Amino acid sequence: MTVKANGFLQGCLPEELKKVLRSVASELGDVIDDMDSIQVVPLKGAMTNEVYQINWPLNDKRDLFRKVLVRIYGEGVDLFFNRDDEVQTFECISKHGQGPRLLGRFSDGRVEEFIHARTLSAADLRDPDVSALIASKLREFHNLEMPGPKNVLLWNRIRNWLKEARSLCILKDAKEFRLDALEEEICVLEEELTRDDQAIGFCHNDLQYGNIMMDEETRSITIIDYEYASYNPVAYDIANHFCEMAANYHTETPHILDYGAYPGMFCALCRGPT
Incomplete structure (x- = not known):
């Protein structure tokens, strides 16, 4: 089994995720008899989450595998967006057929359809x-x-990010990035572009x-x-x-x-x- 470096999948899958994967497999017409048969492959490129390709052998064809994607939610991203809203959006887009299907959810992430692209x-x-x-x-x-x-939501989102930046920056950095001037610039842009x-x-x-x-x-x-x-x-x-x-x-x-x-x-x- 390929494992995640920071320990989330170190050695074994969390029990909650095992339960979700078994449920997903059942809905897809598969049976996971042995969790040790599951392959966990880290995927590169995600910025706010960690994503993994999960493979398990098909019931009667041990050389063929079912593939799903497991997304582990990143920490600290609540400064930039609301995770509950994002999950609701994903579910709705999935129902519209515009993205990968939502296959299962657990406390730290979700299981998605694996897009072969x-x-x-x-x-x-x-x-x-x-x-x-x-x-x-x-x-x-x-x-x-x-x-x-x-x-x-554009303008309120920018203002919220500016508020967070002010709370996190020391005075020297706030001056270097001209945070005090940004509020006025946001107002000008909003007026000009609306x-x-x-x-x-x-x-x-x-x-x-x-x-x-x-x-x-x-x-x-x-x-x-x-x-x-x-x-x-x-x-x-x-x-x-x-x-x-x-x-x-x-x-x-x-x-x-x-x-x-x-x-x-x-x-x-x-x-x-x-």
């Missing part, structure tokens, strides 16, 4: 053909009917390449990880995705954007999906 790279976002596929899928996402109020005719939709709000998967055979796109998803101006979600085209999180300086990679005027998302 590859995660995109930074370079993929700038491929015109891939960009067109993302544009089409993003339009479907923006048109999702999600429960709850459809109010724009329009009555603005299209409001359900936005992902974190559409970087690690949150987009593509099936190589069918070329179908799946958008994953909805921690920051909420109703917002559709234009904001597209603009944020443009900024992500300038990012590469697999470098030694992931926080520095390369604006030379920013999309040109003929980007597929600018043209809109066909």
